[in-house]
Amino acid sequence: MLDMPHILVVDDTPEHIGSLIQTLRSQRWRVSIATNAAQGLQRAEAMAPDLVLLDVRMPEVDGFVFLRLMQEVPQLRQIPILFLTSANTVEERLEGLSHGGVDYILKNCEPAELVARVRIHLRLAPRAMPAVSDDGIRVTPDDVVLRAAMRLMRRRLSEEFTLEQIARDVGTYDKRLSALFRQRMGTTVFAWLREERLQESKRLLADTSLGMQDIAEGIGFRSACNFTTAFRTRMGVTPSQYRKAVQEGEGVDVAVDHVG
Structure with missing residues (x-):
């Protein structure tokens, strides 16, 4: 049986x-x-x-x-x-x-x-195995919720949403989700999301010819101006300077570690 x-x-x-x-x-x-x-x-x-x-x-x-x-x-x-x-x-x-x-x-x-x-x-379908993570450590309910929230936000970088909406879409509530990000990631939900958006903008600047407004809208910024200000504050160079340096094969000093 x-x-x-x-x-x-x-x-x-x-x-x-x-x-x-x-x-x-x-x-x-x-x-x-x-x-x-x-x-x-x-x-x-x-x-x-x-x-x-x-x-x-x-x-x-x-x-x-x-x-x-x-x-x-x-x-x-x-x-x-x-x-x-x-x-x-x-x-x-x-x-x-x-x-x-x-x-x-x-x-x-x-x-x-x-x-x-x-x-x-x-x-x-293949037969299922016991639920452990890739490194052999058992996945906890908090791990599941945190990973689901991160994956969901990465898929919605261009969208505007509230903390309550994200929490609901991963089966939890806003205070628990906020606490998980602070405890596990050392940052807030929206600080993590902002970092993800800026990291994605680096890829778009390097790998595409999209204009600044298109990149800004694609990662959830309302305008190219807001995007440029956020990028320069985080990376130390403007998006245009970053793209030019990448195209010319020059190193760009963006020494702050990627959060998450």
């Missing part, structure tokens, strides 16, 4: 899909159930399931946030996550797939269709 595929269902109302769960068990697959995202993440780390069936509309932490957190646990990243949900808008389906879900199935599907899709993804 232990060699049979293990499926984790994360759904706040599993009683509404009782017939689907029973169909899965009839295939002699092991099925575990978590009724919220926090419990689901704990069970995924402890059990290393072969596949996760995930609802979208759950209270407090929704399915999209759960998927984002799962991706920050190195040994759980390869587990296929299939959305099994009644959330059927085009936007929700696209968001689920763009976040890394491998399939999107509606709860009113035929049981045979669910079995067929699960069977395909079980065949394609």
